[in-house]
Structures are given as structure tokens and as C-alpha cells.
Amino acid sequence: MSICRSIDLINENLLIFDELHQALLNWFSEAARDLPWRRTRDPYRILVAEVMLQQTQVDRVLPKYEAFLERFPTLQALAEAPTADVIRMWSGLGYNRRAVNLQRAAREIVARYGGIFPQDVAILVTLPGIGPYTAGAVACFAFEQDVAFMDTNIRRVIRRVFTDPADMVTERPLLELARAALPVGRGWAWNQALMELGSLICTAEAPACWRCPLRDLCRNYAARRSSDEHLTPLQPRKRIAERREQPFIGSNRYFRGRIIEALRALPPGAALALNDLGPQVRPEYTPADEAWLTALIRGLERDGLVVWNDAGVRLPE
Numbered sequence: 566m567s568i569c570r571s572i573d574l575i576n577e578n579l580l581i582f583d584e585l586h587q588a589l590l591n592w593f594s595e596a597a598r599d600l601p602w603r604r605t606r607d608p609y610r611i612l613v614a615e616v617m618l619q620q621t622q623v624d625r626v627l628p629k630y631e632a633f634l635e636r637f638p639t640l641q642a643l644a645e646a647p648t649a650d651v652i653r654m655w656s657g658l659g660y661n662r663r664a665v666n667l668q669r670a671a672r673e674i675v676a677r678y679g680g681i682f683p684q685d686v687a688i689l690v691t692l693p694g695i696g697p698y699t700a701g702a703v704a705c706f707a708f709e710q711d712v713a714f715m716d717t718n719i720r721r722v723i724r725r726v727f728t729d730p731a732d733m734v735t736e737r738p739l740l741e742l743a744r745a746a747l748p749v750g751r752g753w754a755w756n757q758a759l760m761e762l763g764s765l766i767c768t769a770e771a772p773a774c775w776r777c778p779l780r781d782l783c784r785n786y787a788a789r790r791s792s793d794e795h796l797t798p799l800q801p802r803k804r805i806a807e808r809r810e811q812p813f814i815g816s817n818r819y820f821r822g823r824i825i826e827a828l829r830a831l832p833p834g835a836a837l838a839l840n841d842l843g844p845q846v847r848p849e850y851t852p853a854d855e856a857w858l859t860a861l862i863r864g865l866e867r868d869g870l871v872v873w874n875d876a877g878v879r880l881p882e
């Protein structure tokens with residue numbers, strides 16, 4: 566079923582591919598932001614950027630990216646560093662498990678591949694913390710392979726340009742469409758351009774269609790224009806997104822972050838007893854909260870973010 570849908574979608578859009586390539590690549594050559602990970606083809610530097618960008622905005626990543634690479638300038642340096650240092654350098658980026666997985670990937674590349682970065686998507690995707698998106702991004706942005714992959718920005722642009730808003734197209738046909746639309750030999754620029762358009766113009770809540778280089782080719786825009794929906798652009802989704810943001814304070818993720826922050830502030834190798842850690846994580850903490858705190862610490866331990874022994878809880882060395 567999804568194969569038929571993929572073929573239909575590709576056939577429906579085949580005639581606009583050339584025009585689309587020209588419009589988007591021309592726009593990108595003029596409008597692209599000068600970002601440090603676009604100036605390199607070093608797979609290590611690109612992997613660091615991609616992992617940081619997975620759940621963090623570009624503006625917040627930029628200073629952290631430079632500082633991280635100054636502290637760990639090579640794959641080898643990251644692999645050999647104490648894990649506590651890597652977690653400390655991740656401060657301010659959130660989702661600390663990414664830091665541990667990034668180092669695990671570096672250690673695996675050193676141990677299994679002699680420090681030579683694999684180029685094959687099928688191998689990259691087996692590394693810790695690297696999913697199909699990150700594997701595709703490294704293969705494309707570091708090794709300039711014509712690989713199609715989708716993050717939220719690329720997915721949104723592909724969906725809007727090639728499909729009707731009423732059409733609930735699933736992931737598989739979208740990815741097939743992304744593969745078919747990829748211009749041979751221009752994969753690097755094409756994928757960067759899709760991401761840039763999704764980030765700067767074709768945003769989730771309020772796409773700026775009036776200044777979009779793909780406006781005349783976009784099915785979503787054509788459908789909304791014919792129904793006058795462009796006058797009230799996608800506000801309901803914005804409200805849904807805002808509602809999703811609110812529960813963060815008080816969530817498990819929030820308190821996990823508080824534990825890591827408390828441990829980051831300790832001198833190297835130092836540990837905190839449970840009764841000292843609790844009030845730093847939650848000011849109203851009482852001994853009755855010990856089971857709750859223990860469950861959080863066990864979860865962090867499973868993720869490789871803390872060590873808990875007789876001396877107390879600390880970052881892994």
C-alpha cells in the first residue's frame with residue numbers, strides 16, 4: 566500500500582523536480598546562514614553539531630559547539646576524556662543523555678574502526694545514539710553522499726510542498742519522495758537548503774509563504790490560498806505546541822536535569838549523599854521523598870549519567 570502511495574506521489578510531482586531544485590538551491594546560495602558546521606567536512610565536527618542540534622535551537626548550540634570542540638578537538642580526545650567532563654561541557658544544552666551517547670559513539674569508532682569514521686549509513690546507524698536521521702546527515706554533510714533523510718524541518722517542507730494538506734501521508738512515502746526529489750550530485754546543498762527553509766521560512770506555526778522561493782510550486786500553499794486559509798496561518802498548531810511546553814517544570818526530565826546540575830557543581834570525583842542531594846533537587850524535599858529520588862537516580866545510572874555507590878552519587882569518571 567505504502568509502495569503504491571510512494572509511486573503515486575513521485576509521479577504526481579515528477580514534473581516539478583527540476584524547477585524546484587533550481588528555485589531552492591538558488592535561494593540557499595543567497596540566504597544560507599554562515600554556520601560553522603557548514604564550513605567543514607570533518608565527520609567528527611559534523612556529528613557533534615548534529616547531536617547538539619537534535620533537540621536544541623541553533624542560537625543556543627553555537628557557543629556550546631565552539632566550546633565543546635575546543636575542549637575535545639578530535640574524536641580521540643572525546644573518546645579518552647572522563648565522562649564527567651563531557652557531561653559538564655554539555656551544560657545548557659539539556660537532554661544530557663546525548664552527551665554520554667556521543668562519547669560512546671566516539672569510543673566505539675576508536676575501538677572497532679581504529680578511529681576511522683565509518684561512511685556507510687548502515688554502519689553509522691549502529692553507533693550509540695545515532696538514528697537514521699543523524700546517520701544520513703553525517704553521510705551527506707561529511708562525506709557528501711546523496712542520501713535522503715528527514716528531521717522535523719525537512720519532513721515539514723517535503724510534506725507541504727509535495728502533498729495536499731488534507732492528505733495524511735505516512736513517513737515511508739514521504740521518505741521515498743525525499744529520495745526521488747534529491748538532485749544527483751547536489752545532496753549536500755539540497756538537504757542543507759531543505760533544513761534552512763524549514764528553519765527560516767516554512768516554520769511549523771507560521772510559514773512565511775509570501776517570501777518563500779517554492780511558493781509557486783507548493784501544493785500546501787496552493788490549497789490554502791484557494792480556501793483563504795492563508796489569512797489565519799496554522800494558529801491552532803501553535804497553541805498545541807505551547808501546551809506541550811508547559812508541563813516541563815515538575816516533570817521527571819526537569820528533576821533529572823536538576824540532579825545533573827547539582828553534580829556538575831561538585832569538584833571532580835566528589836559525590837553527594839542522598840540527603841544532601843535531595844534538597845538541591847527539590848527545596849521541599851523530605852526523607853519521605855527518598856523512593857522518588859532513588860528512582861530518578863537509578864534511571865540516570867542506567868543511562869550512564871551518574872554513578873551511585875557508598876560514597877554517594879557522582880558523575881561518571
Ligand code: SF4
Nearest residue numbers: 767772774777783786
Ligand atoms: S509556500 Fe509556504 S507552505 Fe509551501 S514550502 Fe513555502 S513556506 Fe512552506
